[in-house]
Amino acid sequence: MKPLITGIHHITAIAGNAQANIDFYTGILGLRLVKKTINFDAPDVYHFYFGDELGNPGTVFTTFPFQGARKGTKGLGELTYTAFSIAKDSLDFWRARLEKYGVAISDTLTRFGEQLIRFEDHDGMGIELVANDQDPRTGWTYGKIPLEYSIKGFYGATLYLKAKELTAKLLTEHMNYRFIDQEGSRFRYGTEGKPGDIVDILVDPQGNRGMQSAGTVHHIAFRTANESTQLEIQKILMENGYLVTEVKDRNYFKSIYFREPGGVLFEIATDEPGFAIDEEEAHLGELIKLPEWAEPSREKIEKGLTPVELNYQNYE
């Protein structure tokens, strides 16, 4: 039987300016804007989905841009760094590209034997690019970034926590994760331990709590195959005392949410049906798509949203 959870589905962050957000992720990083919709819980705010060609699970970084939102701070109880996967010899390319666009980059770091660089987007959102030869995914690009250097999807995520025990127990006993390795106070977990499923817990008993606002992650979603596997995992989590929400229809997937013991909001999202249910694959992300219940208010909703455009062609 296929395991109930098979890695990361998407990661969702809070952003500030919507246009700057689109420019950073499509223009500089070269991810595809696969869906432009609204925050279903706050219809006056956009919800952008960036990913590979189809927004496959494990590639999708999503944002809620709140114009004028003050910057949050990274801290305990947060997912502090989202790591994307790139091919092994791509770091020089990315270093040059990020420098060209004025992004301050860390020195090259080594973690579990792999090299990575770390930087922040314009809101302070923590991003890492991990160079590795473990990722068979081809990646995707609008054309300005050579395919061999393109982002392939997520590598993994860092949860910055005061202690690891309860979160590790949740991951390993109920979410199909296993302990992979330890380096200092960083503990690595994976379903298979491959790019796209890695979760690192960075333990710091002395750290400060973070403040969630622009430039911080709102939640991480783990992937499950379909609605029936989702109900199975919901039942298991509830039986073990986690306060799990009812199933919510996110149009492109179904979701349940709960807070893990370290403070990070977890979601379990279905692989089905995906982003091609309301737009053709060749035109993903071009129009503002609304869930059926919001269509009657489209005029009012669109009036409340600042128009945005795709400028990736301006990023050589």
Ligand code: ZN
């Ligand atoms: Zn989500």
